[in-house]
Amino acid sequence: MSSTTEHYEKLLTKYLDGQCNAAETAELYSWLQASGSHRALLKTMQQEFQNAFNTQQEIPVEISDRIETKLLQSITETKPKTKIHTLWYYAAASVAAAIILLLILKQPTPELANKPITVAASITPGTNKAVLTLSNGSTVFLDSAGNQVISQGATTVLQKNGQLQYDSKASSEATVYNTLTVPRGGQFNIILPDGSHVWLNAASSLRYPTSFNGKDRRVDITGQGYFEVAPNAKQPFIVQVNNMEIQVLGTAFDVMAYSDEKSVNTTLIQGAVKVNDKRLLPGQQALMDPATGDITIRNADVEQVIAWKTGFFEFDNARLSDILRQLSRWYDIDINYKQTTNERLLGGRISRSLPLSDILHMLEANGPVFELVGRKLTVK
Structure with missing residues (x-):
């Protein structure tokens, strides 16, 4: 994680604890609007708090949990063989802090208001x-x-x-x-x-x-x-x-x-299974090569494997092509992408309930440029 990212992570924590002064609050708000990925996060935050306050005088536990899991979600470049969690979880420290944040988010934002809505905004999750x-x-x-x-x-x-x-x-x-x-x-x-x-x-x-x-x-x-x-x-x-x-x-x-993945993966969460003649222990994964039938056993990141079941995409040292295959299945889109040998490795944890446009903004912050026509996504 870069020093800049760490700075804003600490600043956001301080803000939600109600400890930011006016200058720090302005700095944080400017950062949230600084790029496409930040704007997507800001929009998600605004929607969550707006929904809460449209119907509630106080934020119930289930709403605060949703705010916690959606507050900041991002995809960042990772280093090979390095485990990096890039989703930051923060809960609103109090209803008062949430109200302050809502008031700030409701201020007019010309940059957001004038930004054209892309075609991707109409593509909703599965x-x-x-x-x-x-x-x-x-x-x-x-x-x-x-x-x-x-x-x-x-x-x-x-x-x-x-x-x-x-x-x-x-x-x-x-x-x-x-x-x-x-x-x-x-x-x-x-x-x-x-x-x-x-x-x-x-x-x-x-x-x-x-x-x-x-x-x-x-x-x-x-x-x-x-x-x-x-x-x-x-x-x-x-x-x-x-x-x-x-x-x-x-x-x-x-x-x-x-059929479009390079291996058939069986991941044991609990209990015991045999994959052909190989026995797995909890936390292990069997990878079978469809072409040869060869099976390799390795330790698995169980949370990452079953993230889809709990409502998330989770990536660790994933190539853009790997991420796009998951997006293709969940958002029902076709991908036009010429894979390169030097693809960046990306990591992150993102809610599967976000519209496609928000995820594309996060990816674009790491270099790729997308064009979506109908349900066909082209990577330029």
């Missing part, structure tokens, strides 16, 4: 949405607002908001399969017939039986999913990913198997 393909081939569209009951023989499927839940009764009928497909710009979660819980990231799919009647519980996944498997020692849970099998008894783990 939402809860998916398509359920039933055993007879018919499809049901799902979103965060839908509530419905779907019957398939002895199986009842309940959709409630952004979740799908199965209630299967013992049946001698032949095993049938459903597929839950999440498009780009979406996410969804499902409770399987055995009680196992699966969260699917954008551009992912899960194929599974409507009841687990065999010697094991077997599902197939593409894309990325986070699993919390219901324990059942007599009926192992198996996740099939291309030519790789993940064998589970009861555990929590993440699988990332996008």
Whole structure:
């Protein structure tokens, strides 16, 4: 972190503690308007406080938590093999400090007012949405607002908001399969017939039986999913990913198997799994080369791996091309970018609830220039 950044980090902390004088307050406000990335942060702060004060005389805990996680989010260049967290967390020290900040943010800001709104401002984050393909081939569209009951023989499927839940009764009928497909710009979660819980990231799919009647519980996944498997020692849970099998008894783990990524990653959060014939310990990650089938085991940053599930992008020594692939899936955009061999390494933690324009401003502060036409993003 640069000395300049450290200075403003300390200044912001001092401000939120109500200890800034008028000159320091003016300095901080000028810095927040100094660049595109700072302006994006300022806008986010202003929206959070404005929403709070439009409806509340006091800031409740849940609002202050949102302010804390969104107050300053940035992407900065990192050094190879160096772990740098560039999201600064600050909570408003008191309601009085928050009121002071709100009053400052509400002052007229010609630079912001005259800045044209880019096309990117209209591209919003992903939402809860998916398509359920039933055993007879018919499809049901799902979103965060839908509530419905779907019957398939002895199986009842309940959709409630952004979740799908199965209630299967013992049946001698032949095993049938459903597929839950999440498009780009979406996410969804499902409770399987055995009680196992699966969260699917954008551009992912899960194929599974409507009841687990065999010697094991077997599902197939593409894309990325986070699993919390219901324990059942007599009926192992198996996740099939291309030519790789993940064998589970009861555990929590993440699988990332996008076709445009260089490896299929299985990260164990708790419990135990075997990836083909290799056993993982909590905090370890198996990387399989799709071309050769070779598997490498390494220690993982678990928080970074499952950041998507908790509502964040998190990068550590990531190339711009790596970041753009994630943005492409979550914001449903196409990327036109010629990757170079000397790409900068970037780090940061950013809320997935931000509009695309805010994230592009942060990235542009580190060098790249973007042009967005429709849903096609070109890196110049």
